[in-house]
Amino acid sequence: MAGDGVTGLIVPAARDQSTVLAHGTKHEPLGVGGVIPLHLKEAVVHGHPLLEIVQRLAYRLHGWDLDKILVLIALYNAGAPVYRFLKQQLVRLTTAEIIIPEYDPLAREVLQWMSANIMAKRTTQALVSSGSEAQTSMDNYPIPYGRRGAPTNNLDTDDFQCMPPIGKKIFWVGLRPYLLSRAPRGYTGSTGANFLMSGDKSNQPLNSLRIVTLGWSLGPLQDFVKKCHDYSVEARVNGGTITVHFASGSGGGMDAYGNWHTVTKSVRKLDTVDMEEHVKMDLIRDAEDYYKAETKKFYAECGIPYRRGFLFHGPPGTGKSSFSAALAGHLNCDIYMINLSGGDITDGRLHSLFLSLPKKCVVVIEDIDSAGIGREQELSEVEDVRDLARAGSPSFIPARARGRGKKGAARPNMVTLSGLLNAIDGNASQEGRLLIMTSNNPDALDEALTRPGRVDKRVHFGYLNEASARSIFMRLIGRHAVASGSVTPEEAASLSSIFARKLPSNTFTPAQVQNFLQYCRRDADKAIGEVAAWAEKEVSAPSPSKDYQSKEDDETKRYVEAQEKLVDTRVRLNGIVNALNGEKEEEPSSQTTTENATERKTDN
Numbered sequence: 001m002a003g004d005g006v007t008g009l010i011v012p013a014a015r016d017q018s019t020v021l022a023h024g025t026k027h028e029p030l031g032v033g034g035v036i037p038l039h040l041k042e043a044v045v046h047g048h049p050l051l052e053i054v055q056r057l058a059y060r061l062h063g064w065d066l067d068k069i070l071v072l073i074a075l076y077n078a079g080a081p082v083y084r085f086l087k088q089q090l091v092r093l094t095t096a097e098i099i100i101p102e103y104d105p106l107a108r109e110v111l112q113w114m115s116a117n118i119m120a121k122r123t124t125q126a127l128v129s130s131g132s133e134a135q136t137s138m139d140n141y142p143i144p145y146g147r148r149g150a151p152t153n154n155l156d157t158d159d160f161q162c163m164p165p166i167g168k169k170i171f172w173v174g175l176r177p178y179l180l181s182r183a184p185r186g187y188t189g190s191t192g193a194n195f196l197m198s199g200d201k202s203n204q205p206l207n208s209l210r211i212v213t214l215g216w217s218l219g220p221l222q223d224f225v226k227k228c229h230d231y232s233v234e235a236r237v238n239g240g241t242i243t244v245h246f247a248s249g250s251g252g253g254m255d256a257y258g259n260w261h262t263v264t265k266s267v268r269k270l271d272t273v274d275m276e277e278h279v280k281m282d283l284i285r286d287a288e289d290y291y292k293a294e295t296k297k298f299y300a301e302c303g304i305p306y307r308r309g310f311l312f313h314g315p316p317g318t319g320k321s322s323f324s325a326a327l328a329g330h331l332n333c334d335i336y337m338i339n340l341s342g343g344d345i346t347d348g349r350l351h352s353l354f355l356s357l358p359k360k361c362v363v364v365i366e367d368i369d370s371a372g373i374g375r376e377q378e379l380s381e382v383e384d385v386r387d388l389a390r391a392g393s394p395s396f397i398p399a400r401a402r403g404r405g406k407k408g409a410a411r412p413n414m415v416t417l418s419g420l421l422n423a424i425d426g427n428a429s430q431e432g433r434l435l436i437m438t439s440n441n442p443d444a445l446d447e448a449l450t451r452p453g454r455v456d457k458r459v460h461f462g463y464l465n466e467a468s469a470r471s472i473f474m475r476l477i478g479r480h481a482v483a484s485g486s487v488t489p490e491e492a493a494s495l496s497s498i499f500a501r502k503l504p505s506n507t508f509t510p511a512q513v514q515n516f517l518q519y520c521r522r523d524a525d526k527a528i529g530e531v532a533a534w535a536e537k538e539v540s541a542p543s544p545s546k547d548y549q550s551k552e553d554d555e556t557k558r559y560v561e562a563q564e565k566l567v568d569t570r571v572r573l574n575g576i577v578n579a580l581n582g583e584k585e586e587e588p589s590s591q592t593t594t595e596n597a598t599e600r601k602t603d604n
């Protein structure tokens with residue numbers, strides 16, 4: 001048919017005996033040769049079966065020739081990539097662009113600024129979420145998407161925030177226009193940046209924020225990002241809040257990328273944590289000094305890695321975590337909490353969590369002794385095991401024995417000591433963080449973990465003394481009584497002294513006493529009247545902290561005994577195996593002979 005000079009679309013012979021839509025005679029000559037080449041049409045309709053149907057129908061019903069339209073479509077298809085390329089080049093030449101991966105706290109600050117200054121003011125479409133979640137949701141579509149005036153399920157509180165949805169948003173800062181787009185997973189930007197997180201099992205790129213502005217300089221973009229950061233800091237200070245990032249808890253504490261789960265909390269004031277005043281002041285001064293510009297310069301000049309570490313140890317409920325949070329609030333920085341005892345953080349994930357830390361922050365690794373971190377000791381080294389066990393070396397205490405949480409459940413040891421050391425001060429580890437490790441049992445910690453440079457200050461958080469008892473009474477009962485006018489400040493002070501004298505010193509944790517005072521519901525007389533009886537009852541009851549410690553010791557002891565038994569059994573088995581092997585090579589002993597004879601007898 002093509003040989004007849006007729007062009008057209010070949011249709012299956014079975015469906016149409018003519019096999020060709022013979023409309024070549026009607027169309028105008030186009031270009032060289034005067035007809036539309038068949039392969040061009042095929043290229044156009046390829047992948048568009050609808051076009052083919054439309055073309056046939058138009059021809060059959062009205063005798064219309066759609067060749068010209070097809071040619072236009074073909075030209076468009078051919079030209080589109082060229083147009084896109086030219087457009088991209090033009091944009092690249094005339095704009096500056098930055099991309100912020102959404103796991104970076106900076107992304108949260110940009111979104112927070114956008115929420116307050118752009119989205120909530122003049123926008124008709126936004127992602128909406130209540131409270132702090134708006135600043136933190138980094139998933140693709142974690143929260144309801146709504147238009148203004150259309151309430152979503154999440155809006156049962158006034159305290160909600162608007163964020164840009166996945167897509168683009170143009171806004172102005174002064175006279176300069178910016179384009180912000182929330183790019184979904186997989187977007188690499190014109191920079192080709194591709195954000196992968198090693199903790200991300202799917203190994204997919206992360207969501208990212210892309211900010212573009214006119215011009216060749218990155219300066220305006222840096223100014224904009226700084227503006228967002230300053231805004232966030234100011235909002236935090238004025239609102240008396242602190243951002244707490246969690247990475248723990250049986251997988252539930254983390255988002256899909258293995259990042260931090262974030263909440264905003266009110267700052268806990270340092271004066272609400274009862275402890276020896278000089279110890280408290282020493283820690284505060286140390287942390288403040290650490291963040292001074294001259295200290296940073298000093299570290300740099302001396303070639304010391306700019307990191308600082310504290311170890312807070314003592315029984316549970318003595319204020320280690322509370323003081324850490326209060327200190328972060330005082331230093332006006334975010335706090336990052338890692339709980340290794342959940343058993344769901346691996347070396348790799350810990351490493352990437354540390355890599356994602358901002359320059360200034362407080363990182364708390366809680367209950368580090370219960371994390372199950374031991375030297376990667378080869379338990380099969382029989383003699384080493386025995387020697388270490390006899391010597392009671394903490395570094396021996398194996399992962400399974402030490403990897404028990406407070407509930408005593410065995411947990412897999414997913415973070416190794418070397419993995420932890422590498423994360424906290426390996427070459428790739430972030431500088432500028434203040435690391436606080438808390439422990440109920442510091443003696444169980446490996447020396448490598450607590451050596452100077454990793455732990456610069458060890459502070460013991462102990463049971464309540466008389467001064468702290470007075471202070472906790474004033475905080476929970478006295479101040480309120482004064483404020484309500486039921487007592488004078490002097491009377492409140494003397495009531496607190498009476499209370500403190502009735503409470504045995506260095507016996508209870510602040511958490512226990514706080515619990516008792518809460519139960520008294522701001523009734524000073526009740527607190528003073530009942531404290532002695534309560535204390536007596538508490539002393540006779542097993543203390544959770546002592547109980548915890550003794551349980552840990554028992555478990556460790558049982559583990560050591562079990563290992564020794566296992567070792568003995570292995571030794572005996574090895575003896576038997578060797579004896580059996582030796583039987584083949586050596587002359588059989590009389591005993592072996594007897595045993596063999598017996599065996600043969602049994603076999604028969």
Ligand SMILES: Nc1ncnc2c1ncn2[C@@H]1O[C@H](COP(=O)(O)OP(=O)(O)OP(=O)(O)O)[C@@H](O)[C@H]1O
Pocket residue numbers: 272273274275315316317318319320321322323366438439440461509510511512514
């Ligand atoms: N020294 C303290 N001053 C004020 N409150 C305290 C103090 N110690 C404990 N508390 C109160 O007891 C509770 C538990 O305290 P916190 O979690 O800080 O103790 P912890 O020593 O970190 O315990 P754990 O070892 O179990 O983590 C909190 O509600 C806190 O307010």
